Amino acid sequence: MLRAGDLVGFPTETVYGLGADALNPAALRQIYAVKGRPPDNPLILHLASPEQLDLVAREVGAIADILIHRFWPGPLTLVLAKSPAVPALATGGLDTVAVRMPDHRVALALIRAAHTPLAAPSANRSGRPSPTTARHVFDDLQGCIPLILDAGPTAIGVESTVLDVTASPPVLLRPGGIPREVLEATIGPIQLPQDSATRRRSPGTRYRHYSPRAGLRLLDPEQPHTLRSELATALQHGQRVGCLLHRLELSDVPPDVLVTRIPECLAAYAHALFSALRAFDAAAVDLILVEGVPEKGLGAAIMDRLRRAAAPVDRQL
Numbered sequence: 001m002l003r004a005g006d007l008v009g010f011p012t013e014t015v016y017g018l019g020a021d022a023l024n025p026a027a028l029r030q031i032y033a034v035k036g037r038p039p040d041n042p043l044i045l046h047l048a049s050p051e052q053l054d055l056v057a058r059e060v061g062a063i064a065d066i067l068i069h070r071f072w073p074g075p076l077t078l079v080l081a082k083s084p085a086v087p088a089l090a091t092g093g094l095d096t097v098a099v100r101m102p103d104h105r106v107a108l109a110l111i112r113a114a115h116t117p118l119a120a121p122s123a124n125r126s127g128r129p130s131p132t133t134a135r136h137v138f139d140d141l142q143g144c145i146p147l148i149l150d151a152g153p154t155a156i157g158v159e160s161t162v163l164d165v166t167a168s169p170p171v172l173l174r175p176g177g178i179p180r181e182v183l184e185a186t187i188g189p190i191q192l193p194q195d196s197a198t199r200r201r202s203p204g205t206r207y208r209h210y211s212p213r214a215g216l217r218l219l220d221p222e223q224p225h226t227l228r229s230e231l232a233t234a235l236q237h238g239q240r241v242g243c244l245l246h247r248l249e250l251s252d253v254p255p256d257v258l259v260t261r262i263p264e265c266l267a268a269y270a271h272a273l274f275s276a277l278r279a280f281d282a283a284a285v286d287l288i289l290v291e292g293v294p295e296k297g298l299g300a301a302i303m304d305r306l307r308r309a310a311a312p313v314d315r316q317l
């Protein structure tokens with residue numbers, strides 16, 4: 001199917017991807033159509049081995065070499081100088097290309113069988129929470145793609161870290177499965193994307209994203225009373241409320257309030273996050289109150305996704 005230009009949903013260690021032959025412009029066009037993805041938001045190319053880098057990148061460089069050696073296969077996407085062989089559609093017209101080697105045997109077997117790198121965004125409809133099970137992919141894309149490979153829930157639950165190594169020092173374009181601190185322990189300081197120039201470099205970071213249909217409000221774990229007051233206000237307005245809690249306690253849960261508790265560990269939070277948001281949507285809640293986490297380690301990726309999910313509709317971030 002991939003060689004014929006069709007799209008295939010497949011598991012990775014982070015989230016499910018929507019794969020297409022990265023070197024086939026017609027297949028790439030279908031990704032944007034099926035997801036409803038803005039055409040200036042470039043894709044990540046997935047490789048079965050570092051040897052395939054020659055097919056897609058013009059230059060790798062010393063820092064990237066170190067990172068590849070240490071973190072591939074794994075949830076680290078590197079932005080590199082693009083090879084002319086990669087269609088402009090895969091990179092949103094940029095002269096760089098994003099690549100990673102997923103740490104999942106089904107993903108690697110699929111790329112090998114396709115004999116081509118696979119361009120694969122997360123397999124959700126644009127703007128929705130990323131899929132961490134094959135069922136999530138089916139819920140968003142049924143009828144639009146011919147095949148989904150089901151290998152159970154993904155291990156990590158948030159997407160890969162995206163690092164631009166064409167800049168010096170490298171720029172963290174998206175926090176993800178490998179924490180910034182872990183990368184810095186290997187290659188030294190990394191720049192944070194604080195300015196609009198970085199946003200232009202990584203168009204995907206501009207949009208509201210990962211959003212459930214219900215409204216989402218982030219709670220500061222240091223302000224435990226806000227859970228009670230937000231809840232009281234919502235219930236006064238007759239809203240159904242879902243709470244995603246980590247450490248905050250809620251006694252005497254009123255009827256019409258759903259509570260999902262995540263064990264006190266960031267890896268468990270990342271693993272459960274998107275699935276919990278989708279479950280609240282399935283239960284038709286109007287408002288989701290979500291407890292935030294400290295922005296250390298995986299906490300940075302979790303808070304990035306929660307902030308985008310909580311952004312007002314149509315607001316460009």
Ligand code: TXA
Nearest residue numbers: 014017042043096097098121122159160201202203204
């Ligand atoms: O974990 C993941 O990375 C998942 C799985 C399926 O591998 N994929 C994923 O893809 O999250 P997607 O399309 O949802 O996110 C791609 C991100 C976007 O933020 C995009 O802007 C950025 O990578 N990106 C892609 N190419 C880029 C480039 N050339 N320069 C800067 N940012 C780029």
Ligand code: MG
Nearest residue numbers: 121122130159
């Ligand atoms: Mg995505």
